[in-house]
Amino acid sequence: MSTDLAATTGTWQIDPTHSTIGFVARHAMIAKVRGGFTEFTGTLNLDGADPAKSSAVLTIVTSSFTSSNDDRDAHVKSADFLDVEQFPTLTFTSTAVTQKGDDDFIVTGDLTIHGVTKTVDVKFELLGVNQDPWGNTRIGFEGKAEISRKEFGLVWNVALETGGVLVGDTIKLELDVEAVKQA
Numbered sequence: 001m002s003t004d005l006a007a008t009t010g011t012w013q014i015d016p017t018h019s020t021i022g023f024v025a026r027h028a029m030i031a032k033v034r035g036g037f038t039e040f041t042g043t044l045n046l047d048g049a050d051p052a053k054s055s056a057v058l059t060i061v062t063s064s065f066t067s068s069n070d071d072r073d074a075h076v077k078s079a080d081f082l083d084v085e086q087f088p089t090l091t092f093t094s095t096a097v098t099q100k101g102d103d104d105f106i107v108t109g110d111l112t113i114h115g116v117t118k119t120v121d122v123k124f125e126l127l128g129v130n131q132d133p134w135g136n137t138r139i140g141f142e143g144k145a146e147i148s149r150k151e152f153g154l155v156w157n158v159a160l161e162t163g164g165v166l167v168g169d170t171i172k173l174e175l176d177v178e179a180v181k182q183a
Contacts, residue, residue, distance in 0.1 A: 026168025
C-alpha cells in the first residue's frame with residue numbers, strides 16, 4: 001500500500017492509548033521476554049513533500065515499565081537496569097529521516113537510556129492516514145530497531161552453568177505508533 005505523503009504533512013501528537021512502545025529480550029539464552037512502557041509522549045513534525053525535513057521527539061517514563069510480572073518489573077526498574085529513581089525518562093530525538101521506499105523510512109536519532117546517548121536507526125513503515133468517527137485525522141507507523149543494552153550501561157547479568165547468560169545483550173525495540181494531527 002502506498003500512502004499519499006501529502007496527507008502526512010503537519011504536526012502529530014502520539015496517542016498513547018493506541019500506541020505501544022515495547023521490546024523483546026532473550027532470557028536464559030532460550031526464550032524471549034516482552035515488555036514495554038505505558039506512559040510516554042511524542043510529537044511528529046512531518047513534511048510529506050520532503051520527508052528529510054521531518055522530525056520526531058519521544059519521551060518515555062521509565063517507571064511505567066511493565067512485563068506483566070511484578071518481580072521482574074521491580075528488578076528492571078531497580079539500579080541493576082533502568083534505575084528509574086536516577087533516570088526517570090528515556091528519550092529519542094530524531095536527527096535525520098531517510099525515505100527508503102513508498103512507505104518505508106529510516107529515522108535516525110539520539111536515544112538516551114540510563115543517562116547514555118547513542119545514535120540509533122529505527123526502520124518505520126507508514127501504515128496509513130485515516131479519519132476516525134470523531135473527525136480526528138490519525139496516522140499509523142510500525143517501527144523496529146535493535147540496540148545493545150551494554151552500550152547504554154545496562155550491564156547486570158548472571159552467568160548460566162550451561163554457558164551463556166541470563167539476559168541477552170541485544171534488545172529488539174518494537175513501536176506501534178498512532179498519532180493524531182494537531183490543528
